[in-house]
Amino acid sequence: MTEPSGPPRVPVTVDINGVSVSRQVEPRSLLVDFLREDLGLTGTKVSCELQVCGVCTVLVDGRPVSSCTFLTADADGAAVTTVEGLSDGQTLHPLQESFVDNFALQCGFCTPGFLMMSKALLDGDEVPDRAAIVEHLEGNICRCTGYEPIVEAVEHVAEQLRGGTHG
C-alpha cells in the first residue's frame, strides 16, 4: 500500500446511519456511488443523474441532498442518513408505515427519495399542512402512483405529529 497506484485518493470520515466510516475515495467519487458501491447500501437509488428527479435523496446533516451530484469528499465529517437508517430494524418509521398503509408506492424505486425528503420536512420546526407537503415534494418524481397517495401518506404522519402521537 506504500506504492501509490491508480487514481489519487482522498480520505473521508462519514457518519453513516450512526456508524462512523473512514475510507480513501477518488476525488470524483459521488456520494451515491460511495453508499451503493463501496458500502453496499443499495437502498438509495439513482435515476436522472441531473439532480431533478429526487430518487437519490439522502440527508447530510439533516439536509436533503441529491447524492447523485454530491461529492463524497464534501460529506467528510458529516452525518449521512439513508433509507436504511430510517427504521431501527425492529419497527418501521411512521413514514414507512404510512407509505405502506396508503399504497404510496408501487415499483418503489422513487420511494427512498420521497421518504428522506419527507423526513426532512417532518423533522422541521413546524408540522406541515397539505400545501407545504406538496411544495416540499415538488422536486421528487414518481412515475407510478400519481402522487396523491404519497401526499396522503405524509399528511397522515403530520396529523399524528400534530396530535402528539409521535411528537
Added chain:
Amino acid sequence: MGENVVGRSVRRPDLIEKVTGAAEYCVDVTMPGMAHAKIVRSDRAHARITGIDVAAALESPGVVAVVTADDIAALYARFGHIISDHWILATGKVRYYGEPVAVVVAETVAAAADAVELVLVSYEDLPAVMDVDAALAGGAPLVHEQSYDATGDESFQNLSHLEDEADDTEAVLSNIAHEVNVGWGDVDAAFAEAAVVVENTVHFPMLYAYAMEPYNAVASYHEGALTVVSTAQHPYMVRDDLARVFSLPLSRVRVTSPYLGGGYGSKSYTKVEPLASVASWVTGRPVKLTLTVEEAIYTTRVDSARIWVKSGFAADGTILAREFDIVMDSGAYADNSPLVMAKSVNRCFGPYRVPHLRARGRSIYTNTSPASSYRGFGAPQGNLAGETNLDQAAERLGISGADIRRRNLVRKGEEILPGKRGIDADIPADLEMVVESLERDRKDVPYYGIGFGCSASDAGAYPISTAQVRVQIDGSVLVLSGSTEMGQGSRSLLAQVAAEELGVDLSVVTVVQSDTSVTPYERTTGASRTTTLVGLALQRACADARSRLRDMAAELFECSPGEVRDLPGAVAGPDGRELDFGAVVRQWFGGSAGEVTGVGLLRRDGATQKMPPFWEVGMVGVAVEIDPETGVVAVDQLVTVADVGFAINPRAVEGQDLGAATQGLGSALHEELVYDGAQLANANVVDYRVPRVKDLPRKIDLMIAERRDGVGPYGAKGAGEGTLNPIGGAVAAAVARAVGKWPDRLPLTPERVWRLMSSD
C-alpha cells in the same frame, strides 16, 4: 359471494421490503468477478462505419476488452421477437444517433466510461430520413437495405389481423416496417349516404415511458450456459432471443427479473441483455451494463403517430362508417412496433357500433431511436383520433358528447371486432358514472371545459400461462409464477388468490416470480394479463394441489378420495377427522418432510378460447381550467372508472388507474421528445417534463365498476392501461370546449394552447 381474502385492500407485503431499502432491484445485483460495460454510441443518424480504432481504448487503465460487431460475427447477432432486424451492435452502418457501436468492458464503470471516449469510429455519412414524410418520399434512402425473416411468433398472427397478409409477395424494399389493414362493409357507399361527414388529422407525440430504473442487466456466459439478471418484463421472451443469439438450448439460458423500478410496457422484450451477454461471452467474465436515462431514451421510445380519420353519421348521430389512416414513426428497428400498430388499428375506432370500417396502419422505419411497447399499446394514439373526431361530430350535429356516445356505444356481449370476444363490460353504465361525476362538480367559470373519452382494448395478450403452488409441511405455501413484479402489485395479488383458494392465511403465502430456471413459464407480463390469466392458472394450481392432498388424505384415512372434503387449509375424512395441509404432507411422507406441488396450466381453451381473453375498458373524464394569459392548463377534475369485473385489491386498482391517468395527463399536457437534426433536443428529465406533484388534479374521483363479468378469477378482468388510453382525447376535447377551438396535436403545452387561443 363469500370470498375472505380477495376483494380486500390488504397491505402489499412487497411494499414493506421497498420502504426499508431492502428490496433488491436489478441495478443492485452483482456477480462475483464482475466487470462493467459502457457503450460507444453513434453520433450520427445514418452513416456507413468505415473503421473502429480501439487501440487507445484498450490501453486505457482498467480496460478489459472492447467488443465490436466483428467480434460477434460468429453469433446470430440480431434480435427481435417479430422481425429480427435489431443488430446487437451496429454492423456495417448505424441507423440512428445513439445506436450501440461497441461495448467497452473495464474493471470499473468510471474506467469504462473514460475509455468510451477513446474509441475512434470513422463514418461516411448517408442521407438520413428523420421523419415519416422523408421516409415515405419517392427515392428515400432505406433504413434497412434488406428484409428480414419474421421470427415466427405465431401468437402475433393470432393477436392481429394478419391472416389476410400471411402470403407476402416478394416485397419491394421500402421504409415501411409493417402494414396492417382492418375493415368490413362498404365504407364509400356509407359515406355517400351520411348526413354529416367529419374528417380530421391528429398528431400524437413521441414519448418516453420514463421507468425510473433505467435498463440494466448483468450477464455471465460460462461453459455453454448463460445467466442473466435484467430489467425485463418478459424474462422468457428475452431467454428465447438470447438462446437464438448463442445457439443454446433454452434450458441453458437463465433469465431472472428481480423487482423492476417501473416498466409501463417499456421493459417488454429484449433491450440491453444481448449487449451484456456478448460482452461476457467475449471476456469470459460476468459483465454489468447500466444505462443512463439518456441512453435509455435512445434505447426505446414510444411510437409517435399521425392519424387521419373520417367518420360518416346519420342525422341522429348514429355512426355509419369510419375510416382511419395511421402512420407511426417507429424508428430504426421494428421491435414491438408491428404489434403496437396492430393494436392501434384494432382500438382506434372505439367501442362503438361501426357498420362499415376501413383502417390502415403503417409502421415506418426512420433514422431515429427505436420505438416499442408502452402502456396502452397503440391505443392512446388511435383513441386520440377516434374520440376527438366523435366530439367534433357532436358539435356539428348539435348534440352533446355524452349523447353521441350513448347512441353508438356497444352493449354487453356485442362484438366490435367480428369473430372476437363480445364486449364483456357495461360501457354505457360506465359512461354515465363519469358524466355524472364531472357534471356534479362542473364550475361555471370562463375558459373551463370538460371532456371525456371511452376506449376498449383487446387485452390480455395470448393466453399461455402456468403457475405452481408448493404446500409445505407447516401448511405454508409457495406460489411460483413467471410473471414479473414491476410495481403493479402482482406479488401481493397472487398471494391473495392462493390464500383464498387454499383457505390459508395470507401471511403464510410467499410468491416467487420471474426466474426462467425456477418459476414456471409465463409468456409475458403485459396487456394487463396477470390478474386474469396467471390468476386462472394459479386457481388451477391450487385445485391441483387440493386434489393431490385429498388423494393423500384418502390413503391416510383409508377411504376413497371422493369421501375427503375440502376445508380451509385442511381436509376432512368421512368420519369427521380433520387434518390440516401440513399434517397431510407430513403423515403421507412419514418423515416430517416433503411437499406437495400443484400445477396450473392455461391455454387457448374453454373460457379463454375466444380472443381477446378480456376487453380492457378505458373510461375517463377531465375538466380543465385555462389561464388565458399564459395558456397554462390546470386539471380541475380527473374522473376514472375501472371496469375490472372484480377488484381483488381495490386500493391497488385505484393506484393503477391514477398512475395510468397521470401518465396520460403527462402526454396530454407536457411530454414530447423533440428531434433537432440527428439527435433529440431533450433526451433528459429536465427538458422532457413528466408530471410532478403540483400537477395533481384538484379533484380526483377513482371509481370501480364491479360486475363480475370477466373470465378471470371471481369475475375479474385486468387493469392498468385503461385509464391512460382515452386521456389524450378527453383533454383535447376539454381544451377545445374551454377555448372554442380544436387542437390537432398533443401535448397541449402552455405555448400551444396560447397560440391556439390567439389564432384566427
